[in-house]
Amino acid sequence: MGLVEDLQAAVGAGNVLTGPDSARYARDWMGRYEGQPVAVARPGSTAEVAACVKIAARHGVPVVPISGNTGLVGGTMTTGGLMLTLERMNRIREVKRDSRLVIAEAGVILTRLHEAAEAEGLYFPLWFGARGSAMLGGVLSTNAGGSNVLRYGSTRGLCLGLEVVLADGRMLNLMSELHKDNSGYDLKNLFIGAEGTLGIITAAVMKLVPAPKAHATATVAVRSLTDALTLLNRMQEATGNRVEAFEFMPRTYSERLREARPDLGLPFDPIPEVTILIEAATTVPTEAIPDDAGEIPLVTTLETILAELMEAGLVTDAVLARNEQQRRAMWERREAAAEISVGLHPEVDTDVCLPLDKVEPFLAEALRRLDALDPGARTLTVAHLGDGNLHFTAYPTRDEARLKDKVMETVEDVVAELGGSFSAEHGVGLSKLNSMARRKDPVALDVMRALKAALDPDNRMNPGKVIPG
């Protein structure tokens, strides 16, 4: 039998898509990558994933997993491969309230995890704009970050256990619910962030945290990034690290936001050089219950610090969210980032990480060198400043591959000089392969190749991604 017939026998005829039916999987959401899978299969269980992987092996066809198709690096592009969409594996197997964890399949959308946690008085802390589409499997495969990493860590730090289908179709059961386990090598972290190149994640045990009882959220205009870090450190000290998000939007971002989404409004006029969205949260009743004057202590703490920093001239303006609606409005302006930054062309997209005290020197130097290289080029930056993670996008004046390459290299030169990384949270996929080849320690690349060959000797698991050829 042919590949498609074998797949149909394994997962049902209605769950094997080819031709036009497979188009929406073949193209990434930004329209940057368009492939041509030989078929798209929709397995409904771990056993069916394993069956599909074995069938692909028999036919000598590569296997490329896809979850919510919200990735930014072309990690699911394939021409000639079998795509496995995890969308039917969307069961939340169990929420354990007392142990504060959720056991869920790879196709569960993040928003559903948020809702399931909330129903138990808990919170699933992975939070970013695409949460309404992104699925757990993709989030684990890319070690996704987002706005709350500062407080709760990235996906890796939230994962207790994993279930993985290996290249040979065997199931690896690492579904631990324990907080300590030193029984051999840390296999879990090897598959997290491997982008499907070592195996296919089919389920996971994820930590939940107590639901915040109150938030303190403000949009703040500060003079400089150095002054912004003073605000962060003051708030961390006063609350004992209860800051959950510390987001940076420079003037160029606010300008583009006004242009693309005038409906969202802007908090400050004129637009300041540096706008910060700061949010702290507490689970402690005494920090969350309004006092006689109707003030929530956590909000008062933030208000006091903002007043002091305004007095000192570091903060030039600030707006506190007085209710959930105002809080959501502040977040909408931040979460429009992906929407307002794609669609401008030509573009050179980066996702870099720097030591916190190197963010300001990075921006100064990158803008200086870009201006020398391509006068008139625009840029757009938005950053998880609390993690040193910048989404720095340049829009060169000409759509020339050589110029775009040069722009990328220039930005990455500055990142490397300052001890940063060219990939913070989006992963490598196809779009960062050149950067991997140019920037990564050659010994580290060799070790990655050795690991890949050991676990996928026929190079059939999402081949051509992550590791440069």
Added chain:
Amino acid sequence: MGLVEDLQAAVGAGNVLTGPDSARYARDWMGRYEGQPVAVARPGSTAEVAACVKIAARHGVPVVPISGNTGLVGGTMTTGGLMLTLERMNRIREVKRDSRLVIAEAGVILTRLHEAAEAEGLYFPLWFGARGSAMLGGVLSTNAGGSNVLRYGSTRGLCLGLEVVLADGRMLNLMSELHKDNSGYDLKNLFIGAEGTLGIITAAVMKLVPAPKAHATATVAVRSLTDALTLLNRMQEATGNRVEAFEFMPRTYSERLREARPDLGLPFDPIPEVTILIEAATTVPTEAIPDDAGEIPLVTTLETILAELMEAGLVTDAVLARNEQQRRAMWERREAAAEISVGLHPEVDTDVCLPLDKVEPFLAEALRRLDALDPGARTLTVAHLGDGNLHFTAYPTRDEARLKDKVMETVEDVVAELGGSFSAEHGVGLSKLNSMARRKDPVALDVMRALKAALDPDNRMNPGKVIPG
């Protein structure tokens, strides 16, 4: 030239020890394992470690790293191998106060890291009894735990970057200082906890945290483990997870402590079934500064909760540490654990992890089955209860290998039935090889073997450890 001559040329004649000079490395501190290394070399730099590894390769000799020799599982035992002691690599390369990290070599003793952090107003949160001898390299290679894992995570969670010498003598540079880095596979976590079987850790970047400004510490007698967990949850809720340690000492522990270390005294008479050491800490000035009545708010919080639980009959007695001396005395009684539990023979030592709500059922069932198997056998338990991590030691009535094996299997049966792990924080080494063979998912073992073969094809890095043959 012979091996010894080659080593002498590489690291200096004074740094190659053989015969009686090497005896103190050949025998572990408990006297359970005694090997016979062909030589012990003391490299003084990463380059010298690499040179030694290459020399060993040329002579076809295995390489076994050793740090502070405080391990509990025979992880450094070798007969015929070359031991590399990291003790001369004891430089703290840099403490970065603003970035809250320390860059240190593998031979730095933990106490020195504590002192170096303290000098900058910071804290290195890895804390256990052997901290005056244990070295950073060993702590990373075993993913050591200790008393503060509840708050700060295990060694893995504190490590930002690593430097590793591979089996082929090449140096792998993963010395990142970043909190986000998705540039390829997570190699760092593969070497952490691998016990030297994949390479030799020579240096690391470790996180520091703000130094606590105040502690609230108490020794508490509670009726049951279930009641103890109520105390933990109440204190976590009231402080927003500022509990740093939650240690469990059952009646048998207190009795053995009175017998072996009468000088340390006991807080309660008669000895209660369950004694808990609880400690919270805060970095927030307003939670640490005594009020008009001289009370520290964090201590008052603990005192209030203890009073409420006494009123409710869950807590039967409690002593608060009123000063640092009283606090240290409480910790001494807990940290005497290793000292008072070795030396009794015959013994069967375990280091198990359970879901928190399964600790009480585990103890009941394990004691029941042991009593059936070997009536009269004693046990000694001490636990990082906040992590579900028990050091459960049985002392069978007869020194027979078959009986001891059966005792171990019986304990591990109960652990497995309750979803736990047979190795929580001590690692595998030699002593848990049988458990790995019996308990670990066979697919996971195969994956470990594939990784080991990929990175150490000649099986020369600490061979025979971690992975059963």
